[in-house]
Every structure is written in C-alpha cells, then in structure tokens.
Amino acid sequence: MNHTYDTGIRIEPLSYRSLRGAYRALREAFPNSGRWYCDLLASLNPCKRLGIPRLGGCDFLQYWVAVKSHHVIGVTGMYVVNLTYDNTAWIGWTTVRESSRGQGLGRHLIEHVLSQAKQHGVDCLAVYTSPQHSQAIRLYRSLGFQEEQGREQHLVFREMIANWEARRQS
Numbered sequence: 001m002n003h004t005y006d007t008g009i010r011i012e013p014l015s016y017r018s019l020r021g022a023y024r025a026l027r028e029a030f031p032n033s034g035r036w037y038c039d040l041l042a043s044l045n046p047c048k049r050l051g052i053p054r055l056g057g058c059d060f061l062q063y064w065v066a067v068k069s070h071h072v073i074g075v076t077g078m079y080v081v082n083l084t085y086d087n088t089a090w091i092g093w094t095t096v097r098e099s100s101r102g103q104g105l106g107r108h109l110i111e112h113v114l115s116q117a118k119q120h121g122v123d124c125l126a127v128y129t130s131p132q133h134s135q136a137i138r139l140y141r142s143l144g145f146q147e148e149q150g151r152e153q154h155l156v157f158r159e160m161i162a163n164w165e166a167r168r169q170s
C-alpha cells in the first residue's frame with residue numbers, strides 16, 4: 001500500500017520504475033559498497049531473494065522509496081532471515097538524499113518500517129550500522145532503539161515492537 005507522508009511526498013514500494021532513483025540515492029550514501037544493488041534487485045524478484053547467501057535466504061525482503069515530484073528522495077527496506085528463529089526483522093539499506101535531510105523524512109521512513117514489522121508479526125526490529133553513521137545512530141536512539149553487542153565493526157540497534165507501540169500510544 002502507498003502511504004502519503006507529507007504534502008507531495010509518498011512512500012511506496014520499490015518498483016522497476018523507481019529502481020534507478022533508488023540506485024542513485026544509495027550510491028550517494030554508500031559509494032563503497034555495491035551490495036545494496038543486489039538486495040534491491042532481489043526484493044523485486046522473489047526467486048532471487050531466496051538465493052542471497054549473505055542473508056542465508058530471506059523469507060521476506062521488501063524495499064520502499066520516498067518519492068517527491070517523481071524523484072526518489074529516500075529509500076528504506078526490511079528483511080527477515082530464514083535461518084534465524086528469533087522473530088526479528090532487520091532494516092535494509094536506508095538513506096535520505098542529502099538535500100532532503102534534517103526534515104523528518106528519515107524518522108518517518110524508520111517508523112514506516114516499524115509499522116511494517118508490526119504487520120509482519122515479528123517481535124522486534126533491528127539494524128546493523130557503523131560508528132561513522134552518527135546521524136542514523138541518533139535517529140535510532142531517538143526512536144527508542146537500544147544498542148547491543150555487534151559483530152566486527154558493526155553496531156546493532158534493536159527495538160521491541162511492543163515498546164514502540166506503547167510509546168506511540170502514550
């Protein structure tokens with residue numbers, strides 16, 4: 001389902017039509033990694049999604065784009081890995097185009113993923129990030145995500161869906 005965020009900004013599922021815009025946004029944010037391109041493509045093709053060895057195969061993989069005036073200004077995603085049975089969904093590659101940052105869109109994208117995680121019936125939403133992504137870390141903390149032990153150079157932040165819901169309703 002498409003979701004109107006603010007006047008003129010829509011959050012909608014990634015499609016082949018918006019793929020090029022999503023590619024540009026992610027290349028701007030993560031120029032040293034091309035792995036996001038495989039993940040975007042796999043999210044559009046359920047057969048490929050099963051074959052991402054890095055993720056152990058996903059039983060859910062979806063990306064969304066924030067679109068304004070036909071331009072992609074933000075990207076986010078969510079995946080659930082088959083091989084882990086901890087009922088956790090993970091946030092995929094996420095960015096807001098530099099010219100659109102600091103206006104609340106990043107927060108809205110992550111809240112969109114939290115509500116998708118709730119609909120998916122998982123207990124928590126987690127994300128890998130790294131220390132240099134200080135704005136993202138601030139964003140996750142301000143949404144209630146708690147830092148936990150990460151792997152190698154990664155940090156992991158995790159939010160219980162029930163806690164997020166309780167905060168939202170208070």
Ligand SMILES: CC(C)(COP(=O)(O)OP(=O)(O)OC[C@H]1O[C@@H](n2cnc3c(N)ncnc32)[C@H](O)[C@@H]1OP(=O)(O)O)[C@@H](O)C(=O)NCCC(=O)NCCS
Binds near residue numbers: 029101105130135138
């Ligand atoms: C992280 C990112 C998506 C945030 O997008 P955004 O649209 O600027 O975020 P928002 O405007 O919703 O701001 C959300 C929070 O981020 C922080 N933030 C945003 N802009 C900031 C800035 N210029 N300086 C410091 N903190 C900032 C604030 O804590 C803000 O919380 P607040 O609303 O309580 O003030 C964006 O900075 C980005 O694309 N960064 C590069 C890619 C990246 O790091 N992706 C995540 C990797 S895991």
